[in-house]
Amino acid sequence: MDKKNVDYYKLLGVSRYESTDKIEEAANNLLKKYEEEEKEQILTFEDSIKVEQRKALINEAKNVLCDIESRNKFNQLYDQFHQLTVINTPKRNDYSKISRPDIVRKSTTGTPTKNTRKKKKITKSKKARLKASLVACVIAVGLGVPAVIKTIDKINEFQERIVINEVMRDFRSDYINGHDITGRLPATKDNSNNWYYKTEVLADIVKDHEELLKDDSLTTYMIYNTMGNASTLTDYMNQFTRYIGSYDGFEDFLTQHGFSSVEEWKEVERNKILAIEEMNDLESENNKHNSELESMQEEYENKFNTSLDNYVRNRGGK
Amino acid sequence: MDIETITIDNKEYIIAEELENNNTTYLYLVNEQDENDTFIRKLSANKEEIIPLNNEKEVIEAGKLFLQNIEE
Numbered sequence: 001m002d003k004k005n006v007d008y009y010k011l012l013g014v015s016r017y018e019s020t021d022k023i024e025e026a027a028n029n030l031l032k033k034y035e036e037e038e039k040e041q042i043l044t045f046e047d048s049i050k051v052e053q054r055k056a057l058i059n060e061a062k063n064v065l066c067d068i069e070s071r072n073k074f075n076q077l078y079d080q081f082h083q084l085t086v087i088n089t090p091k092r093n094d095y096s097k098i099s100r101p102d103i104v105r106k107s108t109t110g111t112p113t114k115n116t117r118k119k120k121k122i123t124k125s126k127k128a129r130l131k132a133s134l135v136a137c138v139i140a141v142g143l144g145v146p147a148v149i150k151t152i153d154k155i156n157e158f159q160e161r162i163v164i165n166e167v168m169r170d171f172r173s174d175y176i177n178g179h180d181i182t183g184r185l186p187a188t189k190d191n192s193n194n195w196y197y198k199t200e201v202l203a204d205i206v207k208d209h210e211e212l213l214k215d216d217s218l219t220t221y222m223i224y225n226t227m228g229n230a231s232t233l234t235d236y237m238n239q240f241t242r243y244i245g246s247y248d249g250f251e252d253f254l255t256q257h258g259f260s261s262v263e264e265w266k267e268v269e270r271n272k273i274l275a276i277e278e279m280n281d282l283e284s285e286n287n288k289h290n291s292e293l294e295s296m297q298e299e300y301e302n303k304f305n306t307s308l309d310n311y312v313r314n315r316g317g318k
Numbered sequence: 319m320d321i322e323t324i325t326i327d328n329k330e331y332i333i334a335e336e337l338e339n340n341n342t343t344y345l346y347l348v349n350e351q352d353e354n355d356t357f358i359r360k361l362s363a364n365k366e367e368i369i370p371l372n373n374e375k376e377v378i379e380a381g382k383l384f385l386q387n388i389e390e
Contacts, residue, residue, distance in 0.1 A: 104374045107357040107359065107371050107377045108374065108376075110370050112370075113367065113368045114367060115324070115365060115366055115367055116324065116325075117323065118330075119322060119323075120322070120332070121319070123319075127334070130353065131335075134334055
């Protein structure tokens with residue numbers, strides 16, 4: 001955490017993996033809430049000071065977490081702090097070891113075993129963790145991510161909060177943030193920019209393809225096979241189309257969604273991705289333009305101020 | 319809470335879920351000592367043995383069954 005040991009994520013009520021937009025929204029909502037409280041109630045001097053301090057802290061949290069560089073620095077401290085303090089919470093499962101071929105091999109090979117069972121006592125949280133492993137297992141065999149998220153939500157309803165915090169939430173936020181849920185490419189600081197970029201692309205695909213994503217098997221298949229090794233958009237697109245063509249139920253999917261051929265589907269996908277890429281380029285061009293305008297404006301202001309100073313000095317001299 | 323376990327290849331697996339579909343009972347197994355060691359098996363027709371699934375397709379079907387069961 002920061003020098004004052006303030007957990008900004010906790011303060012704003014957001015997860016460590018939350019997007020900047022959501023963080024800003026959470027901070028603004030909190031500030032609005034405090035402002036409304038100030039208007040509605042007559043606060044004592046001490047209380048109003050507390051509210052002001054709280055608001056200052058929220059603003060500080062917002063500034064730190066909404067800036068990539070300062071957020072990265074804060075995250076380093078945050079992670080360090082949590083590793084040192086999280087002692088009695090369950091160990092986070094490393095889902096990267098669960099893979100589709102492994103699950104399929106273990107489920108389909110081996111010799112028959114006698115159905116002799118033993119009873120054992122187990123805690124509720126332990127059971128929840130085992131369920132989380134099963135969820136990872138079904139993702140690994142290519143089932144639907146939306147369905148899995150619903151499943152996780154459902155599990156959350158009746159399992160202990162600690163499990164949600166330490167296992168489920170991380171698992172879910174990894175998906176939401178575009179991190180590799182199957183563990184094929186662990187998110188690291190070195191390639192975090194790639195991940196953010198992929199997240200945007202994925203988010204747009206998800207948004208644009210709500211109908212398509214109703215086919216759960218296909219969804220996971222897409223994500224599982226395309227998020228893995230792609231490092232650029234072109235690479236991503238190539239993998240996306242290559243893998244989608246090898247999906248077992250793809251022919252049915254095409255018919256169901258009105259595509260006459262694989263090529264037509266690929267073309268539609270490619271155009272969408274290119275449109276996103278173009279939009280990103282335009283945005284970057286726009287930012288560059290704005291930045292140039294700002295520096296021009298600054299230059300003019302400086303020139304104007306210098307001229308004004310000279311004018312005033314000359315007049316004074318006269 | 320009580321839970322059932324079985325031993326396969328000298329390793330103890332917890333039966334985290336047991337579900338039936340079209341007269342086949344699927345067991346969802348997790349190794350308590352290594353939670354990445356997780357897979358699916360089924361009961362033989364006479365229910366006396368725990369046997370592997372037929373193929374990858376059946377694994378996917380059993381996975382779907384697991385999700386549906388939790389969602390409902």
